[in-house]
Amino acid sequence: MQTRKDLMDAARRIFARDGFEVARLQDIAAEAGKTRGALYTHFADKEDLFFALFEEYIAQDSDIYFRTIDIGASFEDRIAQIIVQFERILRDRNRMLLFIEFKMYAVRHPHATKRLADLHAGMCVRGATHKLRVFPEFLLRDMKQQRRAFAIFAATLDGLALQHYFDPLGLPKVELHRKLEEVIREQVKLVAEYNAMV
Known part of the structure; x- marks a missing residue:
């Protein structure tokens, strides 16, 4: 509408x-x-409006993943393609700052923190479902562990984005690219190790 x-x-x-x-x-x-x-x-309120925007971003991202990342490509090619997509997201300053500010809002309002964190996590998991079709290497067998893994990954992206905006000379684009690749590879390694134990 x-x-x-x-x-x-x-x-x-x-x-x-x-x-x-x-x-x-x-x-x-x-x-x-x-x-x-x-x-x-x-x-219903400002929080509801935020989640509507978040859902829209997830839908847009999913569409881009399916159009640009070849599910049948090699692991290395998919790594390169998904880094490009994460760099696109990190370049969207308004989007990243909105997400970071929303988390700060939730932290400042303890009565709402758990509800907002649960809603946020649920939406992240829904959005990640699309990524997992392209990158099954990120899939953990335990859903609690999956949420933790996504939370750690999201925290890393938030930190990289914030530091890059704050000090682009200290964290230039080339270093941002290198760090993104390192984080993605480390995440895949941790998932493989965890799945091998269960």
Whole structure:
């Protein structure tokens, strides 16, 4: 529906301008040229709006993975292709900062932390399901371990992105590329070792 799309586009702009915690729903509605009532017809609150954006990013990523990564390619070719995709995500400054800010918001609001972390993890697992079809080497047999593995990987990406934005001379693109490859290979190695033990 067009109204929902307009609100989500406006939310992206307002979140990028003001940050997640400071952004106000009335400003998002005004930016979209809609009423607050229209916003509440589609979203329960600001957190709900964030998750709608997150789901949209996951859908876009999944589409890109399927269009650009050849499932039948060699492991090395898939490594190279997925690094390109992660670099694309890390270059999307607004997206990365929104995700990092949202996590900071959850940490600052302990009453909501577990619910938001569980929702976030559930959406990450859903999104990762698409990646696992391209990279079965990332698949752990135990779902709790799978969540932990994804959490560690996400934390690494967040840290790399934040440090690169903060100090691009200290963490230039070439080093970012090298570190991404190192992290991906280490993740595959840990998964293989864990699966061999169970």
